[in-house]
Amino acid sequence: MMMYENLAILKQSNAILAGLPLGDWERWKKFLSPVVLEVDQVIHQAGQVQKHIYLPASCIVSVQYDFEDGNSAEFAEIGNEGLTGTFIFMGNTSTVSQSTVIAKGLAYRADVSFVQHEFNSSSSFRRQILNYMQLLMLYTAQTAVCNRRHSITQQLARVLLVNLDRITGTDLEFTHELIAKSLGVRREGITQSAQHLQSRGDIEYARGHITVKNRSGLLRSSCECYRIVKEETDRLLFENSHTGSAT
Numbered sequence: 001m002m003m004y005e006n007l008a009i010l011k012q013s014n015a016i017l018a019g020l021p022l023g024d025w026e027r028w029k030k031f032l033s034p035v036v037l038e039v040d041q042v043i044h045q046a047g048q049v050q051k052h053i054y055l056p057a058s059c060i061v062s063v064q065y066d067f068e069d070g071n072s073a074e075f076a077e078i079g080n081e082g083l084t085g086t087f088i089f090m091g092n093t094s095t096v097s098q099s100t101v102i103a104k105g106l107a108y109r110a111d112v113s114f115v116q117h118e119f120n121s122s123s124s125f126r127r128q129i130l131n132y133m134q135l136l137m138l139y140t141a142q143t144a145v146c147n148r149r150h151s152i153t154q155q156l157a158r159v160l161l162v163n164l165d166r167i168t169g170t171d172l173e174f175t176h177e178l179i180a181k182s183l184g185v186r187r188e189g190i191t192q193s194a195q196h197l198q199s200r201g202d203i204e205y206a207r208g209h210i211t212v213k214n215r216s217g218l219l220r221s222s223c224e225c226y227r228i229v230k231e232e233t234d235r236l237l238f239e240n241s242h243t244g245s246a247t
Helices: 022-031 086-090 112-121 123-149 152-164 176-183 187-199 215-221 224-236
Strands: 033-037 042-044 052-056 060-066 072-078 098-103 105-111 203-206 209-212
Touching (some): 022 105, 022 112, 072 123, 123 152, 152 176, 152 187
Antiparallel strands (some): 060 072
16 A cells, blocks of 8 residues: 655545544544555455445445455445445444455545544534444345346446546446456446447547546436435435535
8 A cells, every 4th residue: 555645635636534523523533544555455355354444535345254265345435525434433443345456546644532522422423434334234225126127237337427426527437347347247238338338439438448438328328326316415415415625
């Protein structure tokens, strides 16, 4: 893990931090360390006691369960709307899931002991976390429904839109294999769906690189699951994240 002490810690780059009152934010700044996380970096391992949580600013983290046969299934993704390690707020020090970085970028790291203390002492932070945990439950449930009822093309469009909301610009660094693993489908299915979206002019893709060319078209290709989660994300987190200083 590479440390970048000279990088600015921006309040508005993460919804949890953006929702903190200025008094809380002044305290938090002293306990946050900016880090750049790399693709495939494991930041939480199953069964191991966690010492840090991460608040993504521009990176994306996948939360997965690994099966005994070597396969894995994703049940949540975390970007600039949230933070990793929510199990610590329920009195646990470890979990059966693993958190792996799927898109390189900046995050802020904090000690678990500090974050737990803030959860117990700050009503504002506690409210943010409870809202975020509600959103995570919705995301997990909606993803399960989507994977069961909607086509691979619809699921791919949803995943691209969700992750587009977490970055600046229109370029996503995702391989077909990575997307297939997160959706629990065959790589060939992702390739066919990507070709379909490209033929419609919604995206342009090369190996490991996807550019969204027509967001409106991608919205039409997606299912209602994206809209449902998007509206709840805005309501629970981002509507309360426009107060205080930006730095």
